[in-house]
Amino acid sequence: MSVPSVKFNNGLSCPILGLGTWQSEPGAVAQAVTVAIDAGYRHIDCAHLYGNEREVGQAIREKIKQGHVIRENLFITSKIWNTYHRPDLVEKAVRTSLDDLGVTYLDLYLIHWPMAYKEGDDPFPADSNGKVIYSDVDYIDTWRAMEKLVEQGLVKSIGLSNFNSKQIDRVLKIAKIKPVTNQVECHPYLSQQKLFDFCKARGITLTAYSPLGSPNRPWAKPGDPLLLEEPKVKSIAAKYKKTPAQVLIRYQIDRGIIVIPKSTTKERIIENYNVWDFQLSREDIALISTMECNGRLIPQAEGRAHKHHPFVNEEF
Numbered sequence: 001m002s003v004p005s006v007k008f009n010n011g012l013s014c015p016i017l018g019l020g021t022w023q024s025e026p027g028a029v030a031q032a033v034t035v036a037i038d039a040g041y042r043h044i045d046c047a048h049l050y051g052n053e054r055e056v057g058q059a060i061r062e063k064i065k066q067g068h069v070i071r072e073n074l075f076i077t078s079k080i081w082n083t084y085h086r087p088d089l090v091e092k093a094v095r096t097s098l099d100d101l102g103v104t105y106l107d108l109y110l111i112h113w114p115m116a117y118k119e120g121d122d123p124f125p126a127d128s129n130g131k132v133i134y135s136d137v138d139y140i141d142t143w144r145a146m147e148k149l150v151e152q153g154l155v156k157s158i159g160l161s162n163f164n165s166k167q168i169d170r171v172l173k174i175a176k177i178k179p180v181t182n183q184v185e186c187h188p189y190l191s192q193q194k195l196f197d198f199c200k201a202r203g204i205t206l207t208a209y210s211p212l213g214s215p216n217r218p219w220a221k222p223g224d225p226l227l228l229e230e231p232k233v234k235s236i237a238a239k240y241k242k243t244p245a246q247v248l249i250r251y252q253i254d255r256g257i258i259v260i261p262k263s264t265t266k267e268r269i270i271e272n273y274n275v276w277d278f279q280l281s282r283e284d285i286a287l288i289s290t291m292e293c294n295g296r297l298i299p300q301a302e303g304r305a306h307k308h309h310p311f312v313n314e315e316f
């Protein structure tokens with residue numbers, strides 16, 4: 001079967017479920033992508049920062065070579081990192097991802113975060129106190145350079161990631177090409193309903209990262225709540241004879257949100273894809289929505305002092 005898709009404001013479509021690759025070790029990610037494509041995934045979410053685009057690309061190319069899939073049926077996303085925001089660096093950044101992934105175009109290229117860091121190949125350039133050095137490049141200027149990539153045919157669609165509502169409106173004011181999506185942290189602790197409604201009203205889709213509550217985030221502390229262990233999620237899972245992860249994935253799909261769970265475990269990659277034989281009811285979604293607690297798990301702490309940090313002093 002083909003994965004249901006979401007239509008972008010430019011007429012192109014994106015499979016509603018994709019494989020996330022943040023924190024997928026280079027040694028494990030190729031196998032994960034292979035398993036995912038075999039299972040039916042056609043959407044792979046990547047980023048230069050993840051440090052594994054070469055391995056992702058090897059697996060994709062191998063699958064194409066074997067005749068299991070054609071490039072046109074895959075949806076490949078990458079993201080420009082904060083140190084390449086200066087307009088003259090944008091084309092070089094996308095070409096690096098294209099080379100690493102071994103493809104001639106991306107389906108989607110996102111500005112990973114609104115904050116620019118000091119230009120260069122060190123992703124977290126730091127001063128002698130270990131503090132990240134910022135750059136004052138405005139994401140508006142980065143956006144204008146991203147538009148040129150569409151005109152050059154290097155990327156089919158462009159979008160945002162981790163932008164708040166005010167920042168999205170600033171981009172829309174100057175955009176010749178509208179962003180197709182805003183990819184943000186989204187799960188029952190942080191349902192993003194306001195941002196979702198805001199984006200929808202402007203023809204922008206939402207993409208949910210960390211939909212399972214990012215249990216392996218490096219800064220997780222013992223005793224932090226575990227979304228996959230939440231009794232409400234477990235009770236809904238038991239009702240449908242599905243797993244908590246499948247309920248959390250369906251929670252996004254049933255709201256019309258694109259979702260990209262990460263796994264490098266074969267059984268889980270397959271499990272996370274097997275969500276087409278059930279649907280959450282309105283009541284299930286209402287019950288899950290009671291878990292909202294503004295519970296942001298990915299705060300991007302090293303960028304907090306940046307004037308463009310999206311989550312400081314912003315309502316949504």
Ligand code: A2P
Binds near residue numbers: 210214228261262268
């Ligand atoms: P692993 O990659 O070892 O399989 P998120 O997408 O919210 O960031 O969550 C990713 C994390 O959740 C990874 O640690 C991943 O582990 C784990 N994970 C992925 N799928 C499942 C699943 N079906 N059940 C339990 N844990 C999962």
